[in-house]
Amino acid sequence: MGRITLDKVEKRFGDVQVIPPLDLTIEEGEFVVFVGPSGCGKSTLLRLIAGLEDVSGGQIRIDGNDATMIPPAKRGLAMVFQSYALYPHMSVRKNIAFPLKMAGMDKAEQDRRIDNAAKILNLTDYIDRKPGQLSGGQRQRVAIGRAIVREPAAFLFDEPLSNLDAALRVGMRLEITELHSRLKTTMIYVTHDQVEAMTMADKIVVLRAGHIEQVGSPLELYRRPRNLFVAGFIGSPKMNLIAGAEAAKHNATTIGIRPEHMGVSKTEGMWKGRVGVSEHLGSDTFFYVHDTGLTDGITVRVPGEFDLKSGDTVYLTPDMTHLHKFDDKGLRIE
Numbered sequence: 001m002g003r004i005t006l007d008k009v010e011k012r013f014g015d016v017q018v019i020p021p022l023d024l025t026i027e028e029g030e031f032v033v034f035v036g037p038s039g040c041g042k043s044t045l046l047r048l049i050a051g052l053e054d055v056s057g058g059q060i061r062i063d064g065n066d067a068t069m070i071p072p073a074k075r076g077l078a079m080v081f082q083s084y085a086l087y088p089h090m091s092v093r094k095n096i097a098f099p100l101k102m103a104g105m106d107k108a109e110q111d112r113r114i115d116n117a118a119k120i121l122n123l124t125d126y127i128d129r130k131p132g133q134l135s136g137g138q139r140q141r142v143a144i145g146r147a148i149v150r151e152p153a154a155f156l157f158d159e160p161l162s163n164l165d166a167a168l169r170v171g172m173r174l175e176i177t178e179l180h181s182r183l184k185t186t187m188i189y190v191t192h193d194q195v196e197a198m199t200m201a202d203k204i205v206v207l208r209a210g211h212i213e214q215v216g217s218p219l220e221l222y223r224r225p226r227n228l229f230v231a232g233f234i235g236s237p238k239m240n241l242i243a244g245a246e247a248a249k250h251n252a253t254t255i256g257i258r259p260e261h262m263g264v265s266k267t268e269g270m271w272k273g274r275v276g277v278s279e280h281l282g283s284d285t286f287f288y289v290h291d292t293g294l295t296d297g298i299t300v301r302v303p304g305e306f307d308l309k310s311g312d313t314v315y316l317t318p319d320m321t322h323l324h325k326f327d328d329k330g331l332r333i334e
């Protein structure tokens with residue numbers, strides 16, 4: 001259960017085409033992440049799958065059945081939003097029970113599902129509290145619990161962690177990944193957080209202006225971005241993109257080299273520059289190198305500490321085994 005197929009799915013708001021006809025298959029049990037810049041159509045695509053928006057064209061199939069005209073409640077999908085919208089006057093138990101009660105489910109079956117979800121999400125000790133007596137992470141878990149008890153064919157998450165602070169996000173990220181490996185239910189997860197996409201996904205779908213730029217595993221996208229957009233979008237800090245004479249030497253219009261694939265020396269190397277800002281993370285150091293004559297501000301990432309100050313001369317040597325080449329249309333060569 002939980003195979004979702006989009007066949008030429010299209011969305012227009014009035015005259016504005018937000019999603020041009022798009023094809024995508026999400027396999028049963030897959031964890032698929034939609035990423036892309038703000039306004040590229042991630043939420044719209046998720047809402048089309050959920051049935052919260054009507055398609056302007058095309059077909060959505062869930063487990064082989066045409067679901068295009070089926071109302072959201074009958075699609076067997078459960079959505080978790082960024083704002084978790086719990087009922088403040090109801091206990092955790094009642095909040096989780098709500099969709100089951102609405103569906104008129106038998107009380108014993110309701111309790112079985114709620115107790116099971118509470119156990120999976122470590123909410124058993126909080127089951128009688130009101131949302132106001134919970135932390136942000138616990139509240140988000142209640143919202144996920146409300147989705148779990150419906151035993152959906154797929155979970156749809158729209159930036160569920162973006163209201164949480166950094167430490168909680170990391171914790172919840174792991175919890176959702178573990179939840180997926182335990183439930184093995186299809187999950188579609190929207191985020192613009194790089195790290196979430198890379199660490200959680202079986203498959204990443206990179207969107208731009210409503211169309212798919214590339215679909216692949218996190219490492220496929222990292223190792224072989226299909227075009228300049230994906231090259232610049234996947235990876236943090238961003239890949240350095242160099243055009244002009246240096247790229248022409250490699251029979252390319254643009255060459256790309258990731259910050260972590262750049263060798264650094266104080267004495268010798270291929271490109272000479274001057275250190276600008278450096279950022280010391282402890283585990284890594286990022287340098288921004290200027291005046292190389294290539295492109296302004298080459299970013300370099302070295303593990304651990306590296307003793308360079310602003311204004312120092314530095315030599316950079318790219319690791320040629322990790323060189324990316326792009327043609328005049330911005331498409332990957334080789």
Ligand SMILES: Nc1ncnc2c1ncn2[C@@H]1O[C@H](COP(=O)(O)OP(=O)(O)OP(=O)(O)O)[C@@H](O)[C@H]1O
Binds near residue numbers: 041
């Ligand atoms: N109801 C609507 N009417 C008109 N335009 C809309 C409507 N909903 C969304 N849009 C437009 O559709 C485009 C895609 O919006 P969407 O919310 O899907 O983007 P997103 O990728 O989720 O962005 P973000 O990362 O900011 O959440 C945007 O240009 C947005 O302005």
Ligand SMILES: [Mg+2]
Binds near residue numbers: 042043044
């Ligand atoms: Mg959105």
